[in-house]
Amino acid sequence: MMSKLFRAVILGAPASGKGTISKRIVDKFGFDHISPGDILRMNVKNNTKLGKEAKVYIDQGKLVPDDLIIKCVTSRLQESHGKSWMLDGFPRTRVQAERLAKMHALDAVINLEVPHEVIIDRVKGRWLHLPSGRVYNIGFNEPKVPGKDDITGEELVQRDDDKPEIVAQRLQVYEEMMKPVLDFYYENNLVTNFKGKTTAEIWPKVEQFLVERTKALMAGRL
Numbered sequence: 525m526m527s528k529l530f531r532a533v534i535l536g537a538p539a540s541g542k543g544t545i546s547k548r549i550v551d552k553f554g555f556d557h558i559s560p561g562d563i564l565r566m567n568v569k570n571n572t573k574l575g576k577e578a579k580v581y582i583d584q585g586k587l588v589p590d591d592l593i594i595k596c597v598t599s600r601l602q603e604s605h606g607k608s609w610m611l612d613g614f615p616r617t618r619v620q621a622e623r624l625a626k627m628h629a630l631d632a633v634i635n636l637e638v639p640h641e642v643i644i645d646r647v648k649g650r651w652l653h654l655p656s657g658r659v660y661n662i663g664f665n666e667p668k669v670p671g672k673d674d675i676t677g678e679e680l681v682q683r684d685d686d687k688p689e690i691v692a693q694r695l696q697v698y699e700e701m702m703k704p705v706l707d708f709y710y711e712n713n714l715v716t717n718f719k720g721k722t723t724a725e726i727w728p729k730v731e732q733f734l735v736e737r738t739k740a741l742m743a744g745r746l
Contacts, residue, residue, distance in 0.1 A: 528741050530555065530608040530734075531628055533615070535706070536636030537698045539643045539691070541723040545636065546612050548727055553734055556609040563596050564588065574599075590619045598627065618704040625712070632737055633714040634730060635706065640695050642721045647691045651680040 532555070536542035550557045567575030568582065574596060581588045597614055615621040624630075649662035653673035660667045660680060668674050684690065709715045716733060720726035 529606075530631050530738055530741055532610045532632045532634060533624075533630060533709075534610055534612050534634045534636070535702060537638065537640075537643060537695050539647050540636045540638040541726065542612065542636055544723045545634075545727060545730055546610065549610060549730070549734065552731060553608070553738065556604040556607045557612060558597070558600050558604065558609055558614075559612045560593055560597050560600075560614045563600055564593075567596070590617055590623070594620060594623050597624070601628070615705055616701065618708050621705050621708045630709075630714055631741060632716060632734075633709045634733075635715050635717045636726060637717050637719040638721060638726075640692065643695060644688050644691050647686045648688055650686055651682055653678060653680055 530553075534542060534546055534549070536545070546557055549555055564575070564578050564582075568579050569575070574592070577592055578588050578596075581592075593614065593616070597611070601609065611624075615624055646661070651660045651662070651667070651671070652658070653660075653676070655678070656673070656675070658673060658675070659665075667680060669677070671680050672678065673680060685694070706715060718726050718729050718733075720729070
């Protein structure tokens with residue numbers, strides 16, 4: 525366990541492998557993984573005051589306002605008192621980034637850079653067994669029988685939003701949305717970019733970076 529707290533943000537486009545990298549960071553370094561999206565969904569499910577407020581916007585297909593998201597994150601960070609943490613899915617706007625900076629000084633912003641064409645190819649080969657949520661990918665983790673779930677033998681499907689043109693559109697929206705956030709973090713010299721086509725290629729770089737940064741933190745060099 526680290527004697528000093530490490531605070532990080534991880535950024536990455538949809539299907540960039542951010543979920544897998546985040547899990548490996550948690551397993552390796554013991555960071556508390558904080559995802560406002562997960563917290564909001566849990567609050568909505570449990571019908572809390574915060575959940576009820578958020579549900580009004582979600583049901584209308586609107587973005588949950590900054591103030592509500594920040595309240596959600598602040599509450600969760602208080603629960604992580606005494607633990608190193610990593611935010612995933614926050615901040616999404618410059619206002620959120622600026623408000624976070626006033627509350628906590630970050631030690632790192634980990635930005636995953638996977639070429640858009642690689643992500644589109646990756647998602648294009650993704651097939652799902654809807655009842656169970658099992659995911660298969662053509663090229664790796666393929667089903668034993670093409671188009672059939674390994675366990676039940678039922679038909680696999682592709683989600684409409686996994687179609688190349690939809691994925692390309694989502695990636696463009698992500699880039700436009702996150703540019704002000706990245707600009708803010710570049711201005712504060714916090715961003716480290718990790719480029720690659722696969723998680724296997726990117727993870728060793730992230731791991732080495734965090735090993736070095738956490739050692740520097742404990743040695744008082746950060």
